Every structure is written in C-alpha cells, then in structure tokens.
Amino acid sequence: MVILGLGSNIGDRLAHLRAANWRLSAILQDIRLSRILESPAMLPPDAPPDIDHPFLNMVVSGTTTLTLQELFSAVKAIERDLGRVQRCVWGPREIDIDILAMGDLVMESAELTIPHRGILQRDFVMLPLAEIAPEWRYPVSGPFYNMRAEEIIVANGYVLSDKLSVYE
Numbered sequence: 001m002v003i004l005g006l007g008s009n010i011g012d013r014l015a016h017l018r019a020a021n022w023r024l025s026a027i028l029q030d031i032r033l034s035r036i037l038e039s040p041a042m043l044p045p046d047a048p049p050d051i052d053h054p055f056l057n058m059v060v061s062g063t064t065t066l067t068l069q070e071l072f073s074a075v076k077a078i079e080r081d082l083g084r085v086q087r088c089v090w091g092p093r094e095i096d097i098d099i100l101a102m103g104d105l106v107m108e109s110a111e112l113t114i115p116h117r118g119i120l121q122r123d124f125v126m127l128p129l130a131e132i133a134p135e136w137r138y139p140v141s142g143p144f145y146n147m148r149a150e151e152i153i154v155a156n157g158y159v160l161s162d163k164l165s166v167y168e
Contacts, residue, residue: 002028002064002071003101003133005116005125009041009055010092014167016082017056020095023078027071028062034128036167037160042122043090051091056167059100059128061136068102072112075099100125104139120144123158 004024008016017036025031036058043052064071075097082095101115108114115138119125129136130149138144144152160166 001061001101001103001133001136002099003129003136004060004075005057005096005098005100006060007055007057007096007098007124008094009053011083011094013056016095017058019082020078020097021060023081024060024062024075024097027066027074028060028064031060031062032132034059034132037124037128037164038167039124039164041090041092047090051088053092055124057124057128059125059132061133068099068105068107068112068114071099071102100129101136101139104137106139115140120152120156123153123156123164126153126156126158127160127164 006017006020014036021031021033036056039055039057041052041055066074079095079097084094084096098116099112099114100119105114120138126149130153134148134150136149137146138152139146144155147155
C-alpha cells in the first residue's frame with residue numbers, strides 16, 4: 001500500500017486536489033480518498049505574512065506496480081504539470097504531493113525519506129490517514145513502532161478543532 005499526502009494553499013485549492021487525484025488514478029489502483037481538511041500553513045517564525053495561506057490537505061492510499069523511484073518521479077511530474085512553482089522554502093504551493101509511506105518500507109536518501117519525516121507530528125496527515133488506512137502501522141523503531149494510525153492519534157492528542165477542520 002502506498003500512502004500519499006496532498007496539499008494546496010494557493011489558487012483554486014480544491015481544483016488542484018481534484019486534478020492531482022485524477023492524475024494519480026493513472027498510477028494507483030484501489031484508491032481511497034480521505035476527507036479534505038483545512039489547516040494553517042506550517043511556517044518558520046520569521047515567515048513573511050504574504051506566504052501565510054491556509055492549506056487544504058488530504059491523504060490518498062492505493063496500490064501500484066511502480067518502484068519507489070518511479071512513483072517519486074511520477075508525483076513530481078504531476079506537481080509540475082499542475083503548475084507547481086518553486087518558491088521559497090515553506091512557500092505557497094499550487095499542489096504538493098508527498099509520499100508518506102510505502103508498505104512497511106523504511107529508507108532514507110538525500111531526496112526522500114520513507115515514512116515521511118514529519119508524518120507523526122502532523123495532525124492534518126495522521127487524522128485522514130487513519131480514516132482511509134486504519135490497518136497501516138508505523139514501521140520505524142522507537143516509541144511509535146508498529147502502532148496503528150489511530151493509536152498514534154490518541155497518543156499525540158490530535159483532534160479536529162478550530163485550527164484543523166473538515167473542508168465542506
């Protein structure tokens with residue numbers, strides 16, 4: 001199972017997510033889509049106010065015959081094709097597609113870490129992940145090793161709130 005995180009915080013955010021999902025359907029089978037959540041942008045403390053745009057986020061799971069490197073290349077091509085412009089680090093994004101996990105694979109390279117490095121610290125990832133992939137378990141040794149997404153949510157105290165809400 002592949003788990004992807006999608007986000008958009010500039011332009012027609014919902015249209016960007018829909019277009020990305022349509023494109024992902026060409027490379028993923030057995031697709032499951034989470035609800036869409038709206039969350040504040042993650043920004044460094046000194047970020048200029050003009051890059052502070054709220055995100056729409058969702059998680060997508062599915063299966064693929066692609067290798068990890070092929071999948072990485074494919075999601076980067078989708079981002080480019082959908083108009084993603086490279087701005088500053090932490091800057092606004094038309095579409096952002098992160099490979100969050102790929103089965104129980106654990107690996108780290110210069111360009112990619114699986115599972116995604118920030119997966120446990122992001123409520124806007126863990127809540128929708130648990131919604132569509134409740135059987136997924138965190139494969140990295142440490143305090144969350146082999147815990148299901150729902151158990152991680154409880155351990156971290158993640159809830160929907162004024163800060164993080166379902167996009168209607």
